[in-house]
Amino acid sequence: MRKRIGLMLAVLLILIAAVVLLDGRQDRPQGKFMIRLLLSADRSTLDISLEDYLIGVVLAEMPASFELEALKAQAVCARTYTLKKYFSASSHEGEADICDDIRHCQAFVTPADYLKLYPENQWAVDKVKRAVMDTRGEVITLAGQLIEPVYHSTCGGHTESSQVVWGTEHCYLQGVPCLWDSSSPYYRKVANMSVEEFRKNLNLDAKTPPIPGELESTENGTVAQIAWGKIVMSGQQVRQALALPSAKFTIAVNGDQVAVTTRGNGHGVGLCQYGTNGQAKQGRNYQEILHYYYQDITLYRVEY
Ligand SMILES: [Zn+2]
Numbered sequence: 001m002r003k004r005i006g007l008m009l010a011v012l013l014i015l016i017a018a019v020v021l022l023d024g025r026q027d028r029p030q031g032k033f034m035i036r037l038l039l040s041a042d043r044s045t046l047d048i049s050l051e052d053y054l055i056g057v058v059l060a061e062m063p064a065s066f067e068l069e070a071l072k073a074q075a076v077c078a079r080t081y082t083l084k085k086y087f088s089a090s091s092h093e094g095e096a097d098i099c100d101d102i103r104h105c106q107a108f109v110t111p112a113d114y115l116k117l118y119p120e121n122q123w124a125v126d127k128v129k130r131a132v133m134d135t136r137g138e139v140i141t142l143a144g145q146l147i148e149p150v151y152h153s154t155c156g157g158h159t160e161s162s163q164v165v166w167g168t169e170h171c172y173l174q175g176v177p178c179l180w181d182s183s184s185p186y187y188r189k190v191a192n193m194s195v196e197e198f199r200k201n202l203n204l205d206a207k208t209p210p211i212p213g214e215l216e217s218t219e220n221g222t223v224a225q226i227a228w229g230k231i232v233m234s235g236q237q238v239r240q241a242l243a244l245p246s247a248k249f250t251i252a253v254n255g256d257q258v259a260v261t262t263r264g265n266g267h268g269v270g271l272c273q274y275g276t277n278g279q280a281k282q283g284r285n286y287q288e289i290l291h292y293y294y295q296d297i298t299l300y301r302v303e304y
């Protein structure tokens with residue numbers, strides 16, 4: 001098995017070397033792994049070294065107050081995501097590899113812009129830079145392929161499988177217990193609204209009682225299906241309609257008020273950022289944490 005994985009990784013390395021040499025982007029500076037970033041503010045592109053780009057991503061995607069090992073785990077996820085984009089056909093204008101639109105790719109802020117907002121936070125830039133440089137070249141692979149390194153803010157006690165949330169099976173994206181994210185501000189949240197507002201947002205008519213007739217949840221608490229009479233919705237649809245932080249929710253009614261209690265923030269698949277920080281606080285390193293949230297993976301260092 002070990003030999004087979006070694007061979008597959010060798011294939012990956014050859015593939016990467018070949019693409020770097022043959023991708024026809026010789027106009028970019030040599031000696032560094034350069035990527036082209038599309039900036040959504042003015043639709044301009046920026047050629048930037050991979051590691052400089054990743055510093056901007058980690059600054060934007062995770063609080064720098066998190067443990068260094070948590071920031072390293074985030075850096076490895078962000079690098080894996082970026083290289084996956086780099087090696088797939090560009091879906092961006094200007095032949096950009098990736099963009100800074102959080103709904104499409106990854107958030108990004110330049111250290112200069114970050115320091116304009118937080119002038120006291122040079123320590124944050126230095127810490128994130130260290131997390132990126134200490135993991136230089138490291139990516140997450142499985143069977144010689146880069147994985148989809150999906151992550152979310154807070155799972156609320158247990159992550160979910162990709163199969164449950166998106167209907168796509170990935171052996172490395174199974175639900176695992178997460179005992180380290182209870183200090184997250186999103187661990188448990190209650191959204192209060194009037195019955196009228198609740199019905200309006202869900203398109204229920206005035207006669208429908210707000211308590212659903214049926215509510216099916218996964219064993220980890222994500223609402224799979226919910227029904228009010230003939231109106232049937234998925235947990236994700238209700239999450240969107242009510243702008244809930246996650247699809248792990250319960251509904252309670254008190255008079256003319258509805259309380260929707262959610263656990264977690266985000267889709268709950270893959271790495272849990274607050275859980276990562278909690279594990280790092282307990283002394284686990286970024287490699288152990290990545291192996292925990294992504295099962296059966298191999299961490300691999302790409303040379304460039
Ligand atoms: Zn994009």
Ligand SMILES: [Zn+2]
Nearest residue numbers: 155178272275
């Ligand atoms: Zn968690």
